[in-house]
Amino acid sequence: xxxxxxSSIMAGVxxxxxxxxxxxxxxxxxxxxxxxTGIFLVFNFYGRLFTRVCPMSIVxxxxxxxxxxxxxxxxxxxxxxxxxxxxxxxxEGKIAEKLQHVAELKLYDGSLSLFIxxxxxxxFVTYAVLLGKKYKAGSFAQIFFVWILxxxxxxxxYDHIVANMYYLSAYSWKFGLDLPAVLHNFFFVTLGxxxxxxxxxxxxxxxxxxxQ
Numbered sequence: 615x616x617x618x619x620x621s622s623i624m625a626g627v628x629x630x631x632x633x634x635x636x637x638x639x640x641x642x643x644x645x646x647x648x649x650x651t652g653i654f655l656v657f658n659f660y661g662r663l664f665t666r667v668c669p670m671s672i673v674x675x676x677x678x679x680x681x682x683x684x685x686x687x688x689x690x691x692x693x694x695x696x697x698x699x700x701x702x703x704x705x706e707g708k709i710a711e712k713l714q715h716v717a718e719l720k721l722y723d724g725s726l727s728l729f730i731x732x733x734x735x736x737x738f739v740t741y742a743v744l745l746g747k748k749y750k751a752g753s754f755a756q757i758f759f760v761w762i763l764x765x766x767x768x769x770x771x772y773d774h775i776v777a778n779m780y781y782l783s784a785y786s787w788k789f790g791l792d793l794p795a796v797l798h799n800f801f802f803v804t805l806g807x808x809x810x811x812x813x814x815x816x817x818x819x820x821x822x823x824x825x826q
Contacts, residue, residue: 615684618662622685625661626692628652630780633693634700636768637709637716646769649777650761657746657760664689664776664804668811669740670747673819686804689776697783710788717785719771720778721795725802728773732806733813735772738763740814744822773803 632652639645656663664685671677677685700706723731742763749756767774782796 618681618684619688621660622662622664622688623692623695624659625656625663625666625685626689626694626776626779627696628655628659628661628692629663629689629774629776630693630696631655633777633780634696634705634709637712638705640712643765643769646765647761649768650764653742653746653760653764654757657756658751662688665736665739665774665807665811666743668736668808669743669815672812672815673744673822682808686775690779693776693779694783697780697787700784701787706784706788709784713781713784714789716771717781717789720773720799720803721782721785721792723799725798728799728802729806729809731771731773732775732803733810734770734806735767735774735803736807736810737814738767738772739774739807740811740818744814744818748822773799773806775800775803775807778803 629652632649632655635648635651636642636645639648655661656666662681662685664682667677667681667685671681700709720728742760745759745763746756749759768777778799782799786792786796
């Protein structure tokens, strides 16, 4: 259990580092390509990322409901820790303007929109997870396919619960906490990520296992 929890915390840290990379680069398309930094760390250091646990729980059945909870909580702690540390440095000033724009779009979005944006995020991330697992860690194929899929989801502004945990934590430190809006975002994005991940996991399970 301890190992799973630490792995989940580190996965949250990895995604937060990717989100930091996105925010610090002024051009959103270029920044989106560097967000994949976090995903590559998850793949190569075997972090228990929530949006990886969800689809793989149905594809390979290596995870269960308890793993969902551990991953979600651990990822959140990791993302919050990175946001908190960043708050006490000059880095916060470098990302403040873009952070405000990104976070407020997510923070004050409607329930259905958040669910849909979470769903489509999970579609892209699940395919990245499946392709990342299919190809050897560090191989050109793994890097290329994962990079493309993650870049599209980030540039498109889709909602990834762990990235949002970082964005909204960092935003709350800088601009103030709107707890009801944060909880609203977390609930519907989590739901969308779960449904999207399980849907693609179910639809692609036979194809994926047949290629193993």
